[in-house]
Amino acid sequence: MSMIRDLRAVVRPSRVSLRKDSGTYDATRSPATATAVVDCAIYRDGRRVETETPLTPHEAVRLVRRDGGFVWIGLHEPTEAEFSGIASEFGLHPLAVEDAVQAHQRPKLERYDDSLFTVFKTIHYVEHDQLDANSEVVESGEVMCFTGRDFFITVRHGGQGSLRALRHRLQDDPELLAKGPSAVLHAIADHVVDGYIAVADAVQDDIDEVETEVFSPGRKGSPRGSDAGRIYQLKREVLEFKRAVSPLLRPMQLLSERPMRLIDPDIQKYFRDVADHLARVQEQVLGFDELLNSILQANLAQASVAQNEDMRKITSWAAIIAVPTMVCGVYGMNFDHMPELHWRYGYPVIMGITVVICLGIHRTLKRNGWL
Numbered sequence: 001m002s003m004i005r006d007l008r009a010v011v012r013p014s015r016v017s018l019r020k021d022s023g024t025y026d027a028t029r030s031p032a033t034a035t036a037v038v039d040c041a042i043y044r045d046g047r048r049v050e051t052e053t054p055l056t057p058h059e060a061v062r063l064v065r066r067d068g069g070f071v072w073i074g075l076h077e078p079t080e081a082e083f084s085g086i087a088s089e090f091g092l093h094p095l096a097v098e099d100a101v102q103a104h105q106r107p108k109l110e111r112y113d114d115s116l117f118t119v120f121k122t123i124h125y126v127e128h129d130q131l132d133a134n135s136e137v138v139e140s141g142e143v144m145c146f147t148g149r150d151f152f153i154t155v156r157h158g159g160q161g162s163l164r165a166l167r168h169r170l171q172d173d174p175e176l177l178a179k180g181p182s183a184v185l186h187a188i189a190d191h192v193v194d195g196y197i198a199v200a201d202a203v204q205d206d207i208d209e210v211e212t213e214v215f216s217p218g219r220k221g222s223p224r225g226s227d228a229g230r231i232y233q234l235k236r237e238v239l240e241f242k243r244a245v246s247p248l249l250r251p252m253q254l255l256s257e258r259p260m261r262l263i264d265p266d267i268q269k270y271f272r273d274v275a276d277h278l279a280r281v282q283e284q285v286l287g288f289d290e291l292l293n294s295i296l297q298a299n300l301a302q303a304s305v306a307q308n309e310d311m312r313k314i315t316s317w318a319a320i321i322a323v324p325t326m327v328c329g330v331y332g333m334n335f336d337h338m339p340e341l342h343w344r345y346g347y348p349v350i351m352g353i354t355v356v357i358c359l360g361i362h363r364t365l366k367r368n369g370w371l
Contacts, residue, residue, distance in 0.1 A: 046174030
């Protein structure tokens with residue numbers, strides 16, 4: 001059981017913090033690459049079988065069926081023509097093949113006669129200097145896995161989520177790889193979920209930053225409504241995150257709880273650990289959505305209060321200006337007989353009375369908090 005106890009040590013290095021100095025995700029298929037096959041290798045007794053020349057999937061299948069072991073084929077965004085030969089070689093179900101080629105699938109686990117088809121959504125945190133209403137926070141990709149008795153096939157979509165480093169770590173632990181394709185499936189599941197945890201921590205920082213700015217007292221220079229745009233953009237990104245996390249919980253529970261002949265019993269119990277971590281991330285993501293709703297409502301309430309204050313100020317100044325407007329309107333009428341019209345001190349007295357009334361109104365409104 002020492003090998004199984006080392007299982008976490010093999011896959012845990014994939015857990016990293018997605019910060020500005022991080023380079024976790026990279027694309028493996030170069031535009032100049034003529035084939036979708038990223039890597040094709042045979043593993044026998046937990047060790048990679050070295051060959052003089054790179055193996056084609058057809059050659060790998062022939063050697064595995066003759067000498068034993070299992071083959072791990074990695075593909076990146078294959079076309080239907082590129083994948084059809086591999087699908088025929090391993091007898092993959094047409095519906096699963098169609099999903100793997102077209103991509104844009106929700107996370108799921110499907111069982112066919114001689115294989116398991118698993119879809120994972122990979123999430124990558126997009127670094128940004130300053131969060132605004134147009135900032136992209138998370139970027140998603142997909143990893144489809146076909147697990148059979150003597151084969152494991154991964155199909156990746158998107159420019160991030162490379163499995164190269166994970167493959168190398170697994171190759172450094174022959175006892176683990178000796179457990180077969182189910183050990184690779186667990187390692188990929190744990191790798192994907194660990195990526196969720198790192199992204200959740202990064203998104204939490206963005207939400208904390210927005211929350212602090214929204215509730216900062218005396219904040220000036222920010223255009224009205226800009227915070228609402230940023231909050232709404234974060235909500236959209238969190239929704240994309242939730243679409244990757246929530247549907248995956250049920251497949252992980254099935255892999256950890258229901259006996260499957262393609263999953264080694266010693267490996268199966270470790271899917272429970274992955275399911276626990278995934279449940280924690282799901283709780284975080286749901287909490288993000290609720291918190292952003294509260295922040296958005298608070299921001300809209302602040303905007304409403306600010307508008308009310310503006311209207312009160314406008315109304316107060318209109319009341320003050322109404323006094324001289326009325327006086328000037330009265331004395332602007334063309335009548336010969338008007339109070340104090342021909343008195344020498346009439347003008348300064350009327351102006352003084354007007355100023356006193358205006359000051360009195362101003363003081364009253366200021367004392368009541370309208371100005």
